[in-house]
């Protein structure tokens with residue numbers, strides 16, 4: 001235990017982010033770091049409770065409660081409090097291959113289910129996680145650890161997002177020869193192309209990829225399985241195949257005027273900017289720009305929020321983000337949303353803070369639905385027509401959105417970004433391999449088993465569970481590796 005009374009003696013503290021007006025001038029991470037003394041004090045707030053929900057990641061009423069990779073949070077909190085950073089790092093790496101990713105981008109469901117949070121503010125878990133791994137890199141404690149022996153088995157991993165990377169790391173640890181195929185020009189999946197640089201610097205991804213390479217994993221980019229390499233050849237060349245191709249087929253938004261110029265899917269917008277930034281520092285202009293435009297983002301989730309932050313940095317004239325959901329309450333509803341569920345409360349994400357600093361208000365419009373787009377004589381979008389909505393239960397018992405008469409509005413817009421979610425993985429590879437899919441068109445494979453209907457083919461991450469979180473992708477990649485090892489060797493020592 002850290003200290004039995006720490007949670008009563010010390011207040012929760014999180015590192016201040018960079019000033020919004022300053023960070024809007026660049027594309028660098030908005031986080032700042034905490035000094036060692038403050039980190040140790042925050043570690044002291046962990047009460048090492050009898051049933052630490054923080055490290056029992058489970059799905060609860062559609063959200064995540066606790067840590068999906070089962071990080072040994074009370075143990076490393078105590079070690080950090082005592083200044084035993086290297087020991088804390090060892091404990092952290094037991095459960096999480098990439099704490100430098102989760103320590104930056106995880107929404108921290110662990111904190112939502114922290115026991116101290118029942119009577120006050122939860123322990124600062126995510127910040128401590130990031131500090132442990134960054135200390136490890138700074139001290140030179142994180143080194144390549146190639147396996148002592150090779151098994152002679154060859155495994156292909158398709159897709160280099162967090163699921164594919166975690167799976168490859170674990171399979172390589174078990175001594176198998178692992179090749180990761182990626183169709184993009186850079187490794188990382190949505191860690192690289194998807195999550196903006198402000199949330200996750202791409203040098204952080206590259207640093208881990210180099211370590212994995214040094215441990216013996218081979219990465220092949222610009223190669224799409226099912227197209228550049230036929231699926232049948234993959235099956236012939238490898239003892240097992242793990243599909244970690246993600247689930248980024250955009251959900252269509254087919255309403256009047258949706259074919260107008262100036263209406264784009266969020267991922268095309270985000271990834272164009274990331275690629276141009278990484279290739280040439282945005283000098284090549286090979287991206288959709290929001291400069292001097294009134295921008296509407298349709299979709300109230302994380303992807304939409306990342307579009308807001310990107311548009312602000314492009315120099316948009318105005319920015320508005322639409323969500324069909326109602327504004328969340330300021331405090332957790334103890335009946336509808338009790339602890340240890342993930343708290344559904346009103347917060348300003350980084351992009352909303354930035355928009356507020358620049359324009360004086362939260363850019364979000366809640367309980368709103370777009371009814372049509374209207375274009376100019378050149379076929380370019382010029383405005384959106386909307387109506388306010390309320391959620392009701394219809395005669396058949398279904399929850400539906402009902403327009404509220406008299407609430408119609410018109411918003412000017414020269415750029416519209418569609419961020420209303422994803423409809424599962426792209427189907428080419430799925431069809432070529434003859435894989436069964438579930439009712440949401442994800443690859444069918446039981447959680448915990450990961451085996452598909454095709455012998456020797458496994459599936460993990462978003463491709464199996466649908467668009468989710470980095471930490472779930474790491475969890476699935478690790479667990480799938482254990483199942484593959486068991487399949488290949490008849491027994492496994494992987495966790």
Ligand SMILES: Cc1cc2nc3c(=O)[nH]c(=O)nc-3n(C[C@H](O)[C@H](O)[C@H](O)COP(=O)(O)OP(=O)(O)OC[C@H]3O[C@@H](n4cnc5c(N)ncnc54)[C@H](O)[C@@H]3O)c2cc1C
Nearest residue numbers: 159161162163183189190225245246461462468469470473
């Ligand atoms: C814009 C955005 C922001 C997000 N922000 C967060 C966040 O802040 N925190 C968080 O926890 N989660 C976030 N998420 C969700 C998170 O990024 C995903 O849940 C996670 O990356 C899924 O990991 P994955 O490895 O399953 O798939 P992905 O990361 O999608 O990686 C799949 C990879 O497979 C490759 N691939 C697909 N098919 C083939 C093929 N046939 N051949 C070769 N390669 C192929 C793709 O190119 C891709 O690189 C965000 C998602 C988006 C879209």
Ligand code: SF4
Nearest residue numbers: 067102106108110126
């Ligand atoms: S990975 Fe996410 S849920 Fe797990 S300890 Fe880190 S921040 Fe919390």
